Amino acid sequence: MDPVRNPYSPGAGRPPAALVGRDDAIAAWRVALERSALGRTDQPFVLYGLRGVGKTVLLSEFGRGAQSREWIVAKIEAGAGKSLRELLGESLYPVLSDLARPSAGKRLLKALKTALSFKASYDTSGTWTFGLDLTSSAGGGADTGMLDTDVKKLVRDLSEGAHEEGVGLAILVDEAQDLEPAELATLCVVAHVAAQERWPVLFSFAGLPSLPRILTEAKSYAERFTYLPIGPISNDVVGEALTIPAEQEDASWNDDAVALVVEASGSYPYFLQQFGQTTWTVADGPRITLPDARLGVAQGTAQLDNGFFRVRWDRATNAEQKYLRAMAEDGDEGSSSGTVAARLQRKPTSLGPTRAGLIAKGLVYAPEHGIVAFTVPGMAAFIGRQVEV
Structure with a gap:
């Protein structure tokens, strides 16, 4: 058939022609947006699952839902070699530039000035101005060097500025498990304070199945967040x-x-x-x-x-590939670190660096203590198709 009209689009984060099987999550986010308009707050949404299940697509759908209501939306991807400060600042600049105007209200002007100070906290050579003279405006102070303080000030002023515009603020974080522990803890703190103070801001995090554990280890009250497991599409609609x-x-x-x-x-x-x-x-x-x-x-x-599997396999060293082969004997269900070590005739402690290297490369994750599993479905079958040399 005509390749130009091919409606299917495999690729990381590429929206499908038909987004099926995610209605409940989208409806829950829509309700949270509408509740925010009434001054009612909701806990952060946490989307977690293996790679290839559509978490990024769903997170982007959340962003589009907020943008359709003209919210200020910051969508970032962790693990790109940039700090949380840089990611937040650079993602906010385009939308704030669109809002900047001489007739803006006091709270929005205050938010713009705070954003400028936040920019200065990680880039003293930055040239943001928004084309406005903000000298006489309140705001600023998001450049103390203390991450919790600066991000809290930024989010508070931006959400209040958004409220003045009759909208809200949405902060969406993809690959959240790749944030530094202090960065993830900061976002948990800010989300917690925002809910207590009823700031018009919504958070959503997306990441691997280990993300719920990582969040609750960062801050115990993260256990109250709204956790949405994202897996295969349900049988009743998958054909659609x-x-x-x-x-x-x-x-x-x-x-x-x-x-x-x-x-x-x-x-x-x-x-x-x-x-x-x-x-x-x-x-x-x-x-x-x-x-x-x-x-x-x-x-x-x-x-x-x-492609999909090969690029992951080739990132592994010879020692790491042997570890992955030993895991593959258990399929995609996960393996005991002790069992893998026994198959390789090694002591579990001696394989610690290999396991850590695979986790750092995003090839495996630890769903619980002493267990490792592949981050992508089908990896075990792919490994089984590879000739061992």
Whole structure:
């Protein structure tokens, strides 16, 4: 079929043509936005799950929901080699620039001045001005060097400035597990204070399945946050991720073809998009048949092996790959560190640096003490397809 009209789009954070199976999370966020407009606060949302399940897509959908109400939205991705200060400041600048105007109210002008001081806290050579003379405005003071103090001042003044505009502030953090412990603790503190003081601000964090544990270790009251596990799409709607985009392009799927792709994908959104894309490419159409799906899954698996999985596998050293092979014997369910060590005929303590290196590279995570698991579904099967040299 026409590759130009192919409606499937595998890729990190790329929105699918049909976002299915996430209605409950989107509805909960919408309610929180509406409650904020009434002066009622909600706990931060925490989206957690393996890579490829659509956390970034859902977080972006949260952002679009806030932007549609003209909220101030800061969306950042941790682990990009920048501090929380830099990430927050640079993500806020474009939207604040759009709001800056001589007729702005006192609270918004105060927020702009505070944002300038926050910029100065990590970049003394910065040239932000917003094109306004803020000399006589209140604000500033977000450059003490104390992270808790500065971020709290920034969020308070921005949320109050947003409230003056009749909107709110949303702070969305992707890959939150990659923040420094002090940075994550700061966000927990600020979110906690914001809820107590009824600031019109909403937080949402997204990350690996270990994120809930990391958050509660950072601050015990993080256990009260709203935790939303993001996993495979539920069976009752998963097929719609394939059929709805096709219908939008005047094409359709046979039921057995849908069933094959769903089974091969494990109902994981990224794999559904990949297999949908390759199946569309090989099909003559306008109806996608079971033979099309079989060929599409085969080609899609090859593409995943050469890209999605390969880039992760190649990041591992020889020693780390041996560790991953030992884990793969347990499939994707997770492995005991002791069991892995026994398979490698090593003492568990001697493998500590290898395990730590794999966690640092984002290839595995620790769902609980003494357990390690792959961060992406299907990794064990991929490793099984690799010839050991």
